[in-house]
Amino acid sequence: MKTKLFLAAIICATTSTKVLGQHSGNYNSTGNSGSTYSNQNIQTIPTSYSDENEMTITIKGIYNEKATYQRAVFSILQIGKTAEETNKLMDERINNTITRLKNLGNEIDVVIDFISFIPSYDYEVQKKIFNPKTYNEKPSGFELKKNLIVKFKNTNDLNKIISICSQEEIYDLAKVDYITTNIDQIRNILHEKVLQEYKRLLAEYSFIMNVDLSKKKKKIIDASNTIYPMESYKSYSAYSQAAINFSQNSQVNNIKKNNTQFYDGAMLKTHSFVINPEITEPAIQLFYDLTIKIKLNEDHLPKNTIQVNNKYYIITPTGTIKALIL
Structure with missing residues (x-):
């Protein structure tokens, strides 16, 4: 019976170790970080x-703050043979997208930002009497660019927004801004x-020092900063490689590793505290x-001492000022 209990304990311990290893994630695998699990001197x-x-x-x-709202910017390109056709096609795509986005709820707000509207040119050859060939630019079409700004x-909801935009072939998500309206209140809390700490x-x-430090002279240096999520993403290559050759003549073809990104915000490690760590x-x-x-x-000088141009003077009881030699 003791033997069975002992074996069960070993199995549980082994299983627990594997589970902990799985929670590390691919970023910590040997192919990316160059390190393996070992005891460290912290x-x-x-x-x-x-x-x-x-x-x-x-x-x-550190103060972690959820965004009050987010702002996604989609870039739209429309090409047409005439200016009228180009505008019509662009308006159809945008209007259909806005109609579907409004169905997501009242919290969705959409703004159109005009970027550019330019003609594209080809060259045509004109024959003249004195000049055999002259090349002139001729408008061959038009290119219209606009940005679709979606506030949510x-x-x-971003997944739903991307799905709706893709139905009108709007794929280019330029950026996502994170906005908070509580910035002043957050700074005061921080x-x-x-100050309490x-x-x-x-x-x-x-x-500990048996000294009243509150009465000592002090100098203060403070600094602040705000980091938005788009500034805290890191990239890495997925690590996966075959380690087995089935025969001496076999050939292993390594596939191209996928590059991906993940959010990596600042942690408590180098800070005294963090608010909203969850x-x-x-x-x-x-x-x-x-x-x-x-x-x-602190420098201990006699009472009634005056410092002028880095020289010290003392006032005598009779009111006479004399230089103090240090």
């Missing part, structure tokens, strides 16, 4: 340090969270860093 990232003269505290925060709130650390370090869809990420330099050893 190096910590210092956020506070000091010497006998100065102490530095750095606090970094639900991320999953700044307040950083600073107060907590200042109290802890004051207790968001799984591509998010707008706001960053705020605060660095405080605290002067530990």
